């Protein structure tokens with residue numbers, strides 16, 4: 001997906017930004033006085049707003065419904081980048097960042113870059129030899145979310161030391177919320193000792209599974225449409241472990257997931273790996289996964 005064509009696109013976008021920038025009337029900035037923060041994915045919007053409150057104006061690059069594995073930014077988004085003071089990247093190898101980050105950086109060399117994955121141990125899959133990549137979905141573990149929040153807080157203090165006390169108070173309040181979330185998920189899932197496995201279309205909950213001692217079985221592997229053999233293996237596995245649900249993200253096509261669900265006499269269940277309301281959504285994820293484990 002990277003390569004020469006993207007450079008032509010980016011050149012055109014940069015030109016468009018310059019033209020728009022010159023034509024934009026003065027005083028159109030409703031967000032004047034706020035710190036412009038760019039993030040890659042929706043959960044980071046929640047994290048930055050929890051800490052920054054009224055002092056930040058956050059722009060997300062991968063919008064609701066889009067996939068961070070394939071998304072390409074628009075000219076309007078790059079214009080926001082050109083005005084921003086901070087970019088909080090996920091940093092774990094999300095394809096959007098691998099393909100676009102250098103070009104985004106070229107639009108604004110003055111932004112503070114915060115790597116949210118700093119201090120998080122990445123999980124490497126069994127079949128990484130093809131791509132050499134780690135599982136990028138670090139944010140699905142609330143303990144990792146804690147570290148991401150701490151990294152974001154440090155970045156905001158660096159940009160705006162005047163409000164340091166407020167950012168630290170906000171951070172500590174939100175870390176307590178994340179701790180309560182962690183306790184809730186344990187309470188919701190720990191009682192089930194017989195079946196601690198779930199079948200999912202896109203493998204976005206690997207860090208969640210590792211944190212709560214669950215096994216995630218993915219139908220889609222390495223972003224490829226599953227082969228008939230992989231699908232059959234998943235069906236066999238589901239029958240062996242008496243699984244009834246195929247978990248799917250709203251952002252990804254579900255035809256194959258529906259087919260597997262039909263074959264095992266079960267159904268698909270949505271769990272959102274890219275929530276804007278992180279804490280509430282992760283609670284509902286735990287409740288959804290409990291459906292599979294509680295009988």
Ligand SMILES: [Zn+2]
Nearest residue numbers: 069137202204
């Ligand atoms: Zn993903």
